[in-house]
Amino acid sequence: MSAMRLVIIALLSLTLISGCSSWRSDPTRDWSASQLYEEAKSALNRGSYDRAVELYETLEARFPFGRHAQQAQLEIAYAYYKAQEPEMAIAAIDRFLQINPRHPHVDYAYYLRGLTNFERDLSFINRWIPQDQSRRDAAPLRDAFEDFGNLVRNFPDSRYSQDARDRMMHLRNMLADHELYIADFYMRRGAWLAAAKRASYVIEHYDQSDAVPQALVIMVRAYRELDMNDLADDALRVLQLNFPEEAQRQRLSHLPQPHRSS
Template identity: 45%
Template sequence: MPRVVWALLCTLLIAGCASNPEDRPELTEADQYRQAHKSLEKNNFQTAIDDLKELEARFPYGEYAEQAQLDLIYANYQSVDYPATVVAAQRFIRNYPGHPRVDYALYMRGLANFNMEKGLFDNMVTSDKSSRDLQSARDAFQDFKRLVSRFPDSPYAPDARSRMVHIRNQLARQELHVARYYARRGAIIASINRAQYVVKHYEQTPAVPEALAIMAKGYERLGRPELAEKSRQVLALNWPDSPFLGKDQQIRLAWWPNEDNGLLSLLTFDLL
C-alpha cells in the first residue's frame, strides 16, 4: 500500500511539473492574436486587454500590431475605461497617421471623451450637466470636429455631427448657468458678457432666447434702455412665442433678482 501511494504522489508531481506554464511552448503571433480575438468575441474584455498588451509587448512590429491597437481601443471602451480608451486611440493616431482606420480611432476617442464626465447615476436618471466642468465634452467636440473635417464621408461622421450639436447645446447651457449666477449676485456686467458670448458663439442653440432676455434685463438694470430695447427686439423678432416674452412682448424672467434681494439671495444660496 505505501508503494502505491508513493507511486501516485510521484505521478502527480511529474504531471504538475509538466503543466508548469514556464515549460509550455510560447504562442506564435498569430495564435496570440487569435486567443485575444476569442476573448473579444466572448465579451471577456479584460482578458482580451491583457492578451492584446502581451501581444504588443512580444511583437511590437508584427503583422498584427496595427489591428491589436485597434482592438485595444475597442476593448478599453467596452470595459468602460474611458481614459485608457483615449490613450489607446491617441497612440494609434500618432503611430499610424495615414492608416485607413484613423477615422475610427478619432471617433472612439471622441466617444470616450463624450462619456468621460458621466457620473455613476447618469445612466439611471436624467441630469443637466451644464453646471459641471465640461472640459471632456470640449475635447470630444474637437475630436468629432477633426473627424468630420478630415473624413466627411466616414461612416462615423453622421453620428459625430449629431453629438457635436448636443455638445454645443451643453456648452451654451453652461454659459447661461454662469450668467444666471452672476445676475443673482449683482454682477450685471459679467452676466451680460456671458449672455453675449452665447449669442455670438452659440447662435443656433436653444440657449439664445434666454441669453437675449438676460441681456435686456441686464441693460435695464444698468440704465441703458436703448441697448435693452435692441436685445428685446431681436428676441421678439426671431422668437415671438418665446416663454421669456410676456403677452405685452416685454421681457419676463421669473428668476431675475429684484434690486433689494441680492444680499438675501447671496446669504441663502438662492433658496429665498
C-alpha cells in the same frame, strides 16, 4: 566565498528559476499573432476587458510589426473605453494616431476619442439616471466637440461622420446650456455684467443652439439692471425679430420693454 555573495547568488538563481517556470506555465507562449488576436477579441466581446488588454499587449510585444499589432493598438483603446477608464483610452488613442497617422481606421480613432471625452465625467449612476446636463464639466464636452469636428472635417465621407455631426449638434446645445447655467448663477447673485457676458458668449459661439432665445432674454434683463438701455434695446429687438413667440411669452412675464428717451 562570503556569506553575502552566497545570498545574492541564491536570490538570482531563484529569480531565474521563477522566470523560467512562469514562461513554461504561460499558456500563450506558443501562440501565433492571429491566435493572440482572436483570443483578445473574444475576451473583448464577452466583456473581459482586463484580459483583452493583457492579450493585446502580449500580441504587440511579441509581434510588433504585424498587421494584428496595429489593430491591437486601436482595440486596446476600445477596451479601456468599455472598461470606463477614459484616461487610459485617450492615451491609447493618441499613441495609435501618432504611430499610425495614415492607418485606414484613423477616422474611427477620432470617433472613439470623441465618445470617450463625451462620457468622461459620467459616473456609473449618471449613466442610467437622468441628470442636469448643464451642470456637467464643460472641458471634456469641448474636447469631444473638437474630436468629432476633426473627424467631420478630415473624413467627411466616413461611416462615422453623420453620427459625429449629430453629436456635435447635441454637444453645441449642451455647451450653450452650460453657459446659461453659469449666467443664471451670476444673475441670482446680482452679477449682471458677468451674466450678460455669458449670454453674449452663447450668441457669438453657439448661434445655432436652442439656448439663443434665453440668452437674449438674459442680456435684456442684465443690461436693464446695468442701465445700459441701448444694449438692452438691441437684444430685445433681435429677440422680437427672430423669436417672436418667446418675446411675447416673456412680455407676459413682465420682460422690460425697449427704453424710450423723452
